[in-house]
Amino acid sequence: MKSIIALCLFLWTAQAYEYALTPVKVSEDVHCFFGALENITKENGGNMVNTCFVQTKQGFVVIDSGPTYAYAKQAYTQMQMIENLPVKYVINTHDHDDHWLGNSFYKSKDALLIGPRTYEQNVVVGMETRMQRTLGSEIYGKTEIVSLDTVVDNNLTLNVGGKILEIQQLVSKAHTQGDLIVYLPDEKVLFAGDLVFNGRVTSIRDGSIIGSIKALEKIEARHPKVIIGGHGYKTDANATQALKSYLLEMKEAVLDALDNDVSIEQVTKKVTMPKYKEMKLYDILHSRNVFEAYRELEMYDEDEE
Ligand SMILES: [Zn+2]
Incomplete structure (x- = not known):
């Protein structure tokens, strides 16, 4: 009996983390995992x-591509399960x-990896990641850092099986110093x-409040449906509204x-913005955001815009 329990325990711990991912259709030919x-x-599990x-x-x-190899x-x-097709490209937004x-994982399936210049600058093969520290080696599992195949500085347009995908950096510094959007103009x-972000508070620690607002305006200017x-x-x-009003306020x-x-x-004691207190991660991120906004706006001159 003891050995059966030990075996079960071994099998259980040897299993990769079970993410129970369910794809949600957000548009024709487009699914997401939330x-x-x-x-x-x-x-x-990240x-x-x-x-x-x-x-x-x-x-x-x-x-x-998400937080781990197993994911x-x-x-x-x-x-x-939706369609037996290869993964041609993976685009990393930041x-x-x-x-x-x-x-x-996708590299092992021969996909081409595309991302911003900041990935090439800041992601070092072999470095310990925040994810690794938090998850521990069991959940992190086979996750490895790999280099990009293509770096996007400003923009790049792909035509994959007749579908156009525009990849673009909208502003030089917003959430980070290299944020790519991907746009399907036909859809x-x-x-x-x-x-x-919506439903939770953002973090502007690596970015800019002014740049983030500008990026949201540029997104809205395209009038996307999704x-x-x-x-x-x-x-x-x-979907931009919640973050835009938070940042403008x-x-x-x-x-x-x-x-x-x-x-x-x-x-940070003065700018508490109580309207947003119920938002997820407010307690952890809000005062830091105010601190970062203060440091940026101290130097800010609206007339120079
Ligand atoms: Zn994120």
Whole structure:
């Protein structure tokens, strides 16, 4: 009996983390997997991110590969259940590790990896990632860091099986210093990466509040019918609204605090924006965002725009 229990325990621990991914159809030929509105934890296996795949006659194009090798492998299994097709390209929207650590799985399937210049600059093969530290080696499993095949500096247009995909960096610094959007002009579907969040608070620690607002305006100017953010479940034409109003309100409140000589030590206590307190991750991220906004807006001159 004891040995049976030991065997069961061994088999259970040897199993990769089970993500239970369910593809959600967001538009014709476009499916996404939606992650939890949480930070990375062992319990969620890093599945707090949205990833998508576009089906074409020639194969799939994956937008963001997710937090681990096992996640990407399980996503691939789901894709194959829809249609038995190869993955031609994987496009990484930015260099935060929840969005690209599945790359090594897709590389093993001969997909071409595309991403921003910041991936090439900041992602070093063999480095320890935030995901690895949080998940531990068992859940992290076979995850490896791999280099990109193609770096996008400004824009790149792909034609895959007759489907046009426009990849573009909209502003020089927004959520990070290299945020790519992917746009399907014929379907008016826009994959925004972390330029769009909803249902939870964003983090502007590697980016810019002014740039983030500008990027949202540029997204809206294209009048997409479907907008998929890196985090959050809302995918309609108004998916930008929650983040835009959060950032605009923060900009006004912080500029006001600067006008009134509120110090950086005081500003996080003053700009609490209670309207957003119920939003997920407010407690963890909001005051840091205010702090970062203060540092940026101290140097900001609206007339120079
Ligand atoms: Zn993210």
